[in-house]
Amino acid sequence: MASLLEGKARPIRLADIAKAAGVSHGTASNVFSRPEIVRAEVRERVKAVAEQMGYAGPDPKGRLLRAGRVNAIGVATTEPLSYFFDDPFARVMMAGISEACDATGAGIALVSAANQEKLAWNIQSALVDGFILFCIEGGSRLVDLTRERRLPFVALELGFQDETVSAIGVDNVAGARLAARHLAELGHRRFAVLSLAFADNRTGFATPDIVRGALYTGTRDRLAGYFEELSRFGVDTTKIPVYETENEERSTRAGLEAIFARGEAPTAILAMSDRMALIAIDWLKARGLSVPGDVSIVGFDGVPDGALCTPPLTTIAQPITEIGRRAARMILDHDGAVRRETMGVELIVRASTGPARKG
Amino acid sequence: MASLLEGKARPIRLADIAKAAGVSHGTASNVFSRPEIVRAEVRERVKAVAEQMGYAGPDPKGRLLRAGRVNAIGVATTEPLSYFFDDPFARVMMAGISEACDATGAGIALVSAANQEKLAWNIQSALVDGFILFCIEGGSRLVDLTRERRLPFVALELGFQDETVSAIGVDNVAGARLAARHLAELGHRRFAVLSLAFADNRTGFATPDIVRGALYTGTRDRLAGYFEELSRFGVDTTKIPVYETENEERSTRAGLEAIFARGEAPTAILAMSDRMALIAIDWLKARGLSVPGDVSIVGFDGVPDGALCTPPLTTIAQPITEIGRRAARMILDHDGAVRRETMGVELIVRASTGPARKG
DNA sequence: GCGGAAATTTGAATCGATCCAACAAAAATG
DNA sequence: CATTTTTGTTGGATCGATTCAAATTTCCGC
Numbered sequence: 001m002a003s004l005l006e007g008k009a010r011p012i013r014l015a016d017i018a019k020a021a022g023v024s025h026g027t028a029s030n031v032f033s034r035p036e037i038v039r040a041e042v043r044e045r046v047k048a049v050a051e052q053m054g055y056a057g058p059d060p061k062g063r064l065l066r067a068g069r070v071n072a073i074g075v076a077t078t079e080p081l082s083y084f085f086d087d088p089f090a091r092v093m094m095a096g097i098s099e100a101c102d103a104t105g106a107g108i109a110l111v112s113a114a115n116q117e118k119l120a121w122n123i124q125s126a127l128v129d130g131f132i133l134f135c136i137e138g139g140s141r142l143v144d145l146t147r148e149r150r151l152p153f154v155a156l157e158l159g160f161q162d163e164t165v166s167a168i169g170v171d172n173v174a175g176a177r178l179a180a181r182h183l184a185e186l187g188h189r190r191f192a193v194l195s196l197a198f199a200d201n202r203t204g205f206a207t208p209d210i211v212r213g214a215l216y217t218g219t220r221d222r223l224a225g226y227f228e229e230l231s232r233f234g235v236d237t238t239k240i241p242v243y244e245t246e247n248e249e250r251s252t253r254a255g256l257e258a259i260f261a262r263g264e265a266p267t268a269i270l271a272m273s274d275r276m277a278l279i280a281i282d283w284l285k286a287r288g289l290s291v292p293g294d295v296s297i298v299g300f301d302g303v304p305d306g307a308l309c310t311p312p313l314t315t316i317a318q319p320i321t322e323i324g325r326r327a328a329r330m331i332l333d334h335d336g337a338v339r340r341e342t343m344g345v346e347l348i349v350r351a352s353t354g355p356a357r358k359g
Numbered sequence: 360m361a362s363l364l365e366g367k368a369r370p371i372r373l374a375d376i377a378k379a380a381g382v383s384h385g386t387a388s389n390v391f392s393r394p395e396i397v398r399a400e401v402r403e404r405v406k407a408v409a410e411q412m413g414y415a416g417p418d419p420k421g422r423l424l425r426a427g428r429v430n431a432i433g434v435a436t437t438e439p440l441s442y443f444f445d446d447p448f449a450r451v452m453m454a455g456i457s458e459a460c461d462a463t464g465a466g467i468a469l470v471s472a473a474n475q476e477k478l479a480w481n482i483q484s485a486l487v488d489g490f491i492l493f494c495i496e497g498g499s500r501l502v503d504l505t506r507e508r509r510l511p512f513v514a515l516e517l518g519f520q521d522e523t524v525s526a527i528g529v530d531n532v533a534g535a536r537l538a539a540r541h542l543a544e545l546g547h548r549r550f551a552v553l554s555l556a557f558a559d560n561r562t563g564f565a566t567p568d569i570v571r572g573a574l575y576t577g578t579r580d581r582l583a584g585y586f587e588e589l590s591r592f593g594v595d596t597t598k599i600p601v602y603e604t605e606n607e608e609r610s611t612r613a614g615l616e617a618i619f620a621r622g623e624a625p626t627a628i629l630a631m632s633d634r635m636a637l638i639a640i641d642w643l644k645a646r647g648l649s650v651p652g653d654v655s656i657v658g659f660d661g662v663p664d665g666a667l668c669t670p671p672l673t674t675i676a677q678p679i680t681e682i683g684r685r686a687a688r689m690i691l692d693h694d695g696a697v698r699r700e701t702m703g704v705e706l707i708v709r710a711s712t713g714p715a716r717k718g
Numbered sequence: 719g720c721g722g723a724a725a726t727t728t729g730a731a732t733c734g735a736t737c738c739a740a741c742a743a744a745a746a747t748g
Numbered sequence: 749c750a751t752t753t754t755t756g757t758t759g760g761a762t763c764g765a766t767t768c769a770a771a772t773t774t775c776c777g778c
Contacts, residue, residue: 011509013734024758029736039756056509060484062734065424065763070486072468081457081467084444091444098440098469105477107485108440109431110457110467118464125419126466127429127486150370150415372764383728388766398726421764424733719778726773737762746753 012055014062021049032058064127072107073097073331074128078119078142081112083134088303089275089320090134093156096324097132104332120145130331132156136247140215152334154327157218166330168323168341172218175316175345176225179270179298182314182347184233187356188268188296191235192259193226193242194252194276195219203251205258206242222272222300241266245276252279260287267295267356274299274306277313281352292354302348311351319343371414373421380408391417423486431466432456432690433487437478437501440471442493447662448634448679449493452515455683456491463691479504489690491515495606499574511693513686516577525689527682527700531577534675534704535584538629538657541673541706543592546715547627547655550594551618552585552601553611553635554578562610564617565601581631581659600625604635611638619646626654626715633658633665636672640711651713661707671709678702 018028023046030038031046038046050057064070075097077083077090084090094108101108111126113119123131123145130152133142139157143165146153155167183191198206198214214220227237241262243255252275259266271277277299281291289295291311299306302317323343330339377387382405389397390405397405409416423429434456436442436449443449453467460467470485472478482490482504489511492501498516502524505512514526542550557565557573573579586596600621602614611634618625630636636658640650648654650670658665661676682702689698 014736015734025735026737026759027757030757033736037756042756054509056507057483058736059734060486061424061427061429062763063484063736064486065420065734065765066736068420068763070420071484072486081461082454085450085453085457091450094444095441098444102440102471105472105481107481108469110469112461113464114461122464122466124416125422125430127419127423127431148415150413374764384765385729385767386727389727392766396726401726417766418764421733422766424735424764425766427733721778722776724773724775726771728769728771730768730770732767733765735763738760739758740760741758742756744753744755747751748749 011059012053014055014058017046017050017053017055020053021046029058070127070129071105072109072128073101073328074109074111074123074126074131075134076111076123076126076131076142076146077134077136078139079112079134079136080114081110083112084110087275088305089273089301092303092320093134093324096321096326097328098324099321100325100328100332106328106332116141123149130154130334132327132331152331152336154330154339156323156327161217163340164338166339168327168330168343169218170318170323170343170345172221173225173228175300175318176222176270177229178345178347179300179316180226180229182349183268183270183296183298183353184230184235186268186296186353189233189235189356190264190266190268191226191230191240192266192269193223193240194255194269194271194273194280195223195242195244196247196272198244203244203246203254206244210244211242219272226270247273247275249279252276253283256280256283265295268353269295269297271297271299274301274303274313274315277315277352278305278309281309281311281313291352294357296353296356298353302346307350314350314353315348317346317348319345370418371412373414373417376405376409376412376414379412380405388417429486429488430464431468431487432460432687433468433470433482433485433490434493435470435482435485435490435501435505436493436495437498438471438493438495440469442471443469446634447664448632448660451662451679452493452683455680455685456687457683458680459684459687459691465687465691475500482508489513489693491686491690511690511695513689513698515682515686522699523697525698527686527689527702528577529677529682529702529704531580532584532587534659534677535581535629536588537704537706538659538675539585539588540592541708542627542629542655542657542712543589543594545627545655545712548592548594548715549623549625549627550585550589550599551625551628552582552599553614553628553630553632553639554582554601554603555606555631557603562603562605562613565603569603570601578631585629606632606634608638611635612642615639615642624654627712628654628656630656630658633660633662633672633674636674636711637664637668640668640670640672650711653716655712655715657712661705666709670711673709673712674707676705676707678704 014028015025018025031043035043109126109128111122113122131146133155135155135157155165157169196219198210198219230237241259245251245255269280277297280297284291284295299313299315302315306313306315373387374384377384390402394402468485468487470481472481490505492514494514494516514524516528555578557569557578589596600618604610604614628639636656639656643650643654658672658674661674665672665674
């Protein structure tokens with residue numbers, strides 16, 4: 001009777017093999033996970049039975065539960081999944097993470113979600129040993145959500161006050177100063193800033209109040225760096241327009257419109273990301289302005305695209321790949337400690353900056 | 360006594376909460392997975408206990424084992440992990456896959472490995488409900504390995520004789536014919552082909568024997584398409600040099616060297632990938648040859664980069680994003696059937712092709 | 719206060735493996 | 749040949765949840 005029902009497509013378990021081969025499940029398990037400790041004769045017999053019954057090998061689901069370790073790290077963001085494949089900064093970062101994972105055989109699980117509830121669920125149910133968080137917009141929510149999982153995690157970008165969170169970032173103040181000094185030394189005195197977000201869901205000119213109340217301290221630090229350095233050159237920083245964008249096409253162009261609609265056009269633009277800088281170059285060229293003839297531009301990040309555009313972009317390069325590698329290592333070798341690392345940055349002078357025009 | 364030892368950092372389980380709150384595991388489980396069926400008063404009490412004990416929520420590892428479903432799909436290749444973030448074709452494909460996954464809340468696990476043993480292990484131990492295989496070099500091995508997992512999988516690229524494998528690909532013959540006709544109609548009569556691999560680990564001019572014995576039938580079909588169409592225009596296809604590359608920089612340049620070292624230089628190049636086509640444009644320009652003045656080039660794939668280079672690339676566009684979407688859907692809605700889909704392709708004429716020079 | 723329907727709660731079974739202490743058999747030693 | 753050692757095998761416990769049939773409680777109307 002029962003044998004008639006066995007046609008069911010129920011997948012074969014290790015226990016089935018053990019029974020069929022006449023050994024205990026312990027031995028059957030050893031045949032697959034530690035073949036060297038089981039007698040050759042038995043080993044071959046079990047393997048033959050497994051082969052013949054069409055056993056797919058030990059199911060990782062079962063192994064996982066026992067082992068407790070997934071051997072994969074989750075990379076999460078509030079952007080849609082395609083962000084990982086589109087955004088140049090993310091891509092370079094992922095290359096670094098991939099490298100570290102490849103080296104240890106760990107896997108990568110991409111986590112993201114179109115909406116907030118899904119994000120929460122995806123974070124809660126991701127099968128990973130830890131998370132690397134891309135703290136773009138909505139970063140603080142992402143951190144809160146992840147904290148609840150009680151797994152190790154690292155935030156990329158140190159733009160967090162919260163000292164209890166492990167993070168890797170760059171020295172934003174120093175980088176910003178490098179950029180500002182470079183332009184000032186070229187003789188520029190009229191500036192505009194294309195800024196990253198100070199808080200979520202805002203664009204437009206930033207007031208001192210907004211800057212003081214910044215949620216993203218990384219943005220605040222970069223601005224502080226710009227201003228500190230420019231002050232040393234006698235520039236009145238209170239007159240510098242700072243336009244907060246969402247680091248994408250639309251709001252960046254809106255920012256440029258707004259900046260150039262004001263009385264005195266800047267001769268130099270400090271962009272807090274290469275992405276904005278590249279959009280700016282494009283916008284300026286379309287407007288008939290020469291870069292760097294009429295306007296010089298310095299970016300921030302050092303993505304590969306910056307080297308390929310026309311003119312090639314002068315920028316503050318972060319060691320993006322290295323940050324990715326370290327973040328992955330931090331999760332893989334996690335020891336329970338909170339680590340906060342600040343990496344150095346480097347000014348890369350290309351052709352998007354030149355001497356200020358006379359007058 | 361025992362209570363003194365409880366300081367151990369052993370993570371809290373659902374059972375601990377149940378005991379502490381004085382309910383059964385069943386009820387405790389329901390509080391988290393189906394809160395609506397438990398009495399409000401009990402629900403709040405359990406939640407309060409969980410909160411107070413620092414419970415991280417039901418562990419996905421446990422849930423997974425019971426549920427049997429991971430809710431994630433694996434994307435595998437024999438290239439290193441960074442391939443997913445570097446290669447333009449892969450990136451567009453991933454965008455399509457991401458889209459489908461985002462829509463259903465499924466996750467993506469990237470699987471790859473530097474070496475063969477690791478690849479096997481990674482495929483065997485990936486926590487996924489199915490695989491999408493990028494069948495580049497070593498595709499057949501990848502298919503064999505995946506088949507052993509007995510999970511649903513789809514091969515991208517139909518270049519497989521094996522009809523028992525689900526696959527999505529494009530009509531290679533039709534695409535190739537489109538490319539060849541376009542060039543022939545422009546008056547070209549002297550051709551060269553930059554070919555994808557016919558088998559693993561080979562580069563150099565392909566002989567008829569190699570073509571006949573092709574492991575990758577997709578490559579063979581494209582070549583057949585080129586030849587069929589050119590024959591109709593009276594071109595002697597036996598004289599056309601076909602150089603097999605590894606679809607990367609070094610071997611493609613070597614191929615170009617070899618092709619142009621021969622007697623009569625071609626006036627048109629048929630490249631089986633945009634990647635090779637772009638490398639060819641670069642190589643020709645560096646050599647002082649004008650594209651399309653001296654040499655016309657048609658690519659294959661339709662990656663975004665092709666539209667941005669100078670001159671913009673004429674190519675056979677595959678519906679890459681759509682292929683990715685369908686592949687993901689095939690895994691997510693898997694019904695046990697083997698599906699083989701062939702998508703149409705489209706000739707996109709840009710500026711890398713022009714009339715053949717007189718003489 | 720009672721019967722019966724509806725709403726909750728219980729606890730054993732299950733998912734698919736790995737680990738390990740205990741035991742058995744074979745081999746080496748005195 | 750008795751006694752260690754070495755080598756292999758066994759079967760119960762465990763990982764952390766979910767499920768479901770059965771037991772219990774609550775709620776209602778009469």
